Amino acid sequence: MILTSFLVRNFRNIQEANLALSRGIHLFSGANAQGKTALVEAILFLATSTSHRTRREEELIRWGEEVAFLRGVIQHGEESESIECGLEKRKKIIKIDKRTLPRVGDLYGHLRTVLFAPEDLQIIAGSPQERRRFLDMAIAQIDSAYIPLLQQFRRALNQRNRILKRLQLTKNAEGMRELGIWDHTFLDYSTQVTRRRCEMTQVLAPLVRSFYESLAEEGPFSMKYSGGDEADEFIIRERLQNRLERIRQSEIERGASLLGPHRDDLQFILADKNVSVFASQGQRRTTALALRLAEAKLSFEKTGARPLLLIDDVIYEMDNTRRGRFWEQVDQSGPLIVTATSREQLGPGLQLTSIFQVHNGEIHSS
Amino acid sequence: MKQQPAGRDFRPLSIPAVEAVSRQLAKLPGIGPRMAQRLTYALLKREKKEIEQLIHALHSLANDVLRCAVCGNYAQTDPCPVCKGEGRNTKILCVVEQPQDVQAIERTGHYNGLYHILGAALSPIDGVGPEEIGVTKLLQRLNDPIEEVILATNPTMEGDATALYLQEVIKPLHIKVTRIARGLPSGSDLEYADEVTLALAFSSRAEM
Numbered sequence: 001m002i003l004t005s006f007l008v009r010n011f012r013n014i015q016e017a018n019l020a021l022s023r024g025i026h027l028f029s030g031a032n033a034q035g036k037t038a039l040v041e042a043i044l045f046l047a048t049s050t051s052h053r054t055r056r057e058e059e060l061i062r063w064g065e066e067v068a069f070l071r072g073v074i075q076h077g078e079e080s081e082s083i084e085c086g087l088e089k090r091k092k093i094i095k096i097d098k099r100t101l102p103r104v105g106d107l108y109g110h111l112r113t114v115l116f117a118p119e120d121l122q123i124i125a126g127s128p129q130e131r132r133r134f135l136d137m138a139i140a141q142i143d144s145a146y147i148p149l150l151q152q153f154r155r156a157l158n159q160r161n162r163i164l165k166r167l168q169l170t171k172n173a174e175g176m177r178e179l180g181i182w183d184h185t186f187l188d189y190s191t192q193v194t195r196r197r198c199e200m201t202q203v204l205a206p207l208v209r210s211f212y213e214s215l216a217e218e219g220p221f222s223m224k225y226s227g228g229d230e231a232d233e234f235i236i237r238e239r240l241q242n243r244l245e246r247i248r249q250s251e252i253e254r255g256a257s258l259l260g261p262h263r264d265d266l267q268f269i270l271a272d273k274n275v276s277v278f279a280s281q282g283q284r285r286t287t288a289l290a291l292r293l294a295e296a297k298l299s300f301e302k303t304g305a306r307p308l309l310l311i312d313d314v315i316y317e318m319d320n321t322r323r324g325r326f327w328e329q330v331d332q333s334g335p336l337i338v339t340a341t342s343r344e345q346l347g348p349g350l351q352l353t354s355i356f357q358v359h360n361g362e363i364h365s366s
Numbered sequence: 367m368k369q370q371p372a373g374r375d376f377r378p379l380s381i382p383a384v385e386a387v388s389r390q391l392a393k394l395p396g397i398g399p400r401m402a403q404r405l406t407y408a409l410l411k412r413e414k415k416e417i418e419q420l421i422h423a424l425h426s427l428a429n430d431v432l433r434c435a436v437c438g439n440y441a442q443t444d445p446c447p448v449c450k451g452e453g454r455n456t457k458i459l460c461v462v463e464q465p466q467d468v469q470a471i472e473r474t475g476h477y478n479g480l481y482h483i484l485g486a487a488l489s490p491i492d493g494v495g496p497e498e499i500g501v502t503k504l505l506q507r508l509n510d511p512i513e514e515v516i517l518a519t520n521p522t523m524e525g526d527a528t529a530l531y532l533q534e535v536i537k538p539l540h541i542k543v544t545r546i547a548r549g550l551p552s553g554s555d556l557e558y559a560d561e562v563t564l565a566l567a568f569s570s571r572a573e574m
C-alpha cells in the first residue's frame with residue numbers, strides 16, 4: 001500500500017503542495033512551526049478523516065480560506081485508487097475514485113497508516129481512557145462489527161446507570177428486580193467487549209514485549225488487560241458477575257456502574273512495576289514506540305500489506321544509541337515518512353529515497 | 367441572465383386556510399413543511415365531496431376508536447373482537463410492544479391466539495419501567511387459563527430486556543413462556559445480512 005501522490009490545498013499553514021512519493025523513506029526537513037506536522041496530519045486525515053491534534057476540524061482549514069482539500073493516489077499492487085477529502089466548516093466530503101462515501105467509517109482500510117507522534121506519550125502517561133481508546137482503535141481496524149458493539153455497550157451502561165441512580169434515591173424490591181434485568185444486558189455486552197479487548201492484548205503483548213526489550217535492552221516487559229487474562233466469554237462473564245455482586249451495595253450508594261469495560265485499564269509492566277505510574281519519561285517514550293511498532297507489524301500480518309509509517313517529531317528525543325536501535329526495529333521495506341529539523345538528526349546509515357524542505361507552509365523537493 | 371422586474375413583491379400570497387391545514391399535516395411523523403404544503407394543494411384539487419369524506423373518516427377515527435380495556439389494542443368495540451375470543455385460541459397469549467405489531471403478526475395468518483400490547487419497552491433512560499408497560503395488567507390476565515405466553519417484543523436491547531423481565535415475573539406462575547426466534551430473513555441473501563444478525567443465526571443454528 002503506497003501513497004504515490006499527495007495533493008494538499010489550504011490545510012493548516014500549507015497553501016498548496018503536490019508531492020510525488022514512492023516506496024522507501026521520505027524525509028520532510030525544516031525548522032519548527034514550518035508545516036512538517038501539518039503535512040503528517042494531512043496524510044492521517046486522508047487515511048482516517050480524523051486529526052490526532054484537534055477535534056475542531058475547522059481549525060484544519062487554512063486561515064481565511066473556505067475549503068481544505070486533500071487528494072491521494074494509493075497503489076495496491078497493480079491497482080490504484082484515489083481518495084479525495086474536501087473539508088468545509090460544517091461539511092466533510094470523502095470520495096474514493098470520485099465516488100462519495102455514504103459513511104465516513106467506510107474510509108477505514110483504504111489507506112492504512114501508523115502514526116508515531118509525541119502525543120503517543122498520553123497513551124502511557126494519560127488516563128486509562130487513552131489506553132482503552134488505543135485498544136479500541138486497534139480492534140476496529142480488523143473487526144468492522146466492533147464499533148457498533150461498543151455503542152451498544154454504552155447504551156446498556158447508560159440504562160443500567162439510570163436504574164442505579166433511581167435506587168440511590170429510593171431502594172425498593174421492584175427497582176432491584178429491574179436492576180437484575182439490566183445487569184443481565186450489561187453483562188452480555190461487557191463480556192463481548194472484554195473478550196475482544198482481551199484477545200487484542202494477547203495478540204499485541206508478545207510483539208510489544210519484543211520491541212520494547214530490543215529498543216531498551218531491559219526487561220522483562222509485559223502487558224495486561226485488567227478486564228481479564230483469558231479471552232473466554234464464559235470465564236469473563238462469571239468473573240464480572242461475581243465481582244458485581246460483591247460491590248452491589250457501593251454501586252447503589254454511588255448510583256453508577258463501578259466495574260466493566262468502561263473502567264478497565266491496559267497495564268504495561270516493566271520488571272514488576274507499572275510503567276504508567278513508576279517508569280521514567282524515557283521508558284514511557286520507549287513503551288509508546290514499542291506499541292506503534294507492534295501496531296504496524298500487526299497491520300502487516302493481518303492485511304499482508306505494509307502500512308504507511310508516519311514518524312513525526314519523535315526522533316529528536318532520542319540519543320544516538322536509542323535512535324540506532326529504533327531504526328533497526330522499524331520495517332524499512334515499507335513506505336515511510338519521517339520529519340526532522342535536518343538530515344543529520346536521523347542519524348547515519350539511513351537510505352533516504354527523497355528529501356523535502358518544508359519552509360513557511362511551502363514544500364519543495366531537494 | 368433574466369432580470370427580475372423591479373418594484374414587484376415576490377413573496378407568495380398568504381392563504382390562511384391552506385396554511386392552517388399545512389401546519390396540521392406537518393405535525394405528522396415523516397412529513398415536513400414542503401410535503402405538508404404539497405398534500406394540502408393535492409386536497410384542494412379534489413372535489414369537495416372527497417374532502418368531506420376525509421373529514422368524516424377523521425371524525426370517526428377520533429370518536430369511534432378506543433383502546434380495548436383487556437389487551438390495550440385499538441378497536442371499535444371494548445373488549446375488542448380478539449379478546450371476545452371469537453374463533454380464537456384463548457389459551458395462548460402473545461405479548462407485543464405496539465398495536466402495529468399485532469397487524470404484522472395477523473398478516474402471517476399463522477397465529478390464532480390472544481394479544482397483549484405493552485405500548486413500550488423497558489428503557490430507564492426514557493423513563494419507562496414496569497409500571498409504564500402495565501405489568502400488573504398483564505399479570506391479571508394470566509389468572510385466566512393461559513397455557514403459553516409468547517414474548518414477541520422487538521429484537522432490540524430494550525425489547526430483549528423487556529422479554530427477560532416478563533419471563534422472570536411470569537415464571538412463578540408455572541406458565542410456559544417462549545420467545546420468538548431471530549435470524550436471517552427468508553428469501554434474502556447471506557451476503558447482505560449484517561454481522562450481528564448473521565452471528566446470531568450461527569449461534570442459534572439447528573440440527574437438521
